[in-house]
Structures are given as C-alpha cells and as structure tokens.
Amino acid sequence: MCGGHSRGHFGHHLPMGIPVSVPVEERRSSPVDVLNERLARGEITIEEYQRMRSVLDDQYRTKHSPHIRKPTTA
Structure with missing residues (x-):
C-alpha cells in the first residue's frame, strides 16, 4: 500500500493524460459512429450512408445552430 491508500482506488497511480480503457459494451457510440460501423460491415451501401449522414x-x-436555417427551394 502506497502512502496509506487502499488498493481499492483503481487507477490511482496512473499518470495524468493516460486514458483508462473502458470495455466496449460500456462505451456509448454516437449515431455517426454507428453509421460508420454499419458501412464498414457492409450492412449499408455508400449511397445509403451518404443519405443517412446528411440527415x-x-x-x-x-x-x-437553431438561428441558421437551411435554404428553401422555390
């Protein structure tokens, strides 16, 4: 035990800036991450990817940016 701290403090001795791994099942994927993964696995075509990414x-x-509106077509 170092400096009176218990071993129950996981990561106590990690230097600043060193990322701690999080198991994959505990990470949250953004919608774009999910879309990228689906394209990489071949579940969707490039055209489907581009359409969904645009959405x-x-x-x-x-x-x-709610004050910026998409131009409307006349």
Whole structure:
C-alpha cells in the first residue's frame, strides 16, 4: 500500500493524460459512429450512408445552430 491508500482506488497511480480503457459494451457510440460501423460491415451501401449522414448532419446543425436555417427551394 502506497502512502496509506487502499488498493481499492483503481487507477490511482496512473499518470495524468493516460486514458483508462473502458470495455466496449460500456462505451456509448454516437449515431455517426454507428453509421460508420454499419458501412464498414457492409450492412449499408455508400449511397445509403451518404443519405443517412446528411440527415444526421442536418439534425446536428438544427440542434446546435437553431438561428441558421437551411435554404428553401422555390
């Protein structure tokens, strides 16, 4: 035991800036991560990927920049 600390403090001795691994099942994937994985596995075509990515990008822009509107076509 170092300095009176118990061994129950996992990661106590890790230097700053060293990432601690998180098991895959505990990580949260973003929608874009899921889309990228589906393309990589061959579950969707490039055209499907591009269409879905466009939808996600539009949703992101709307959520983070509500004052900027997409141009409308006349």
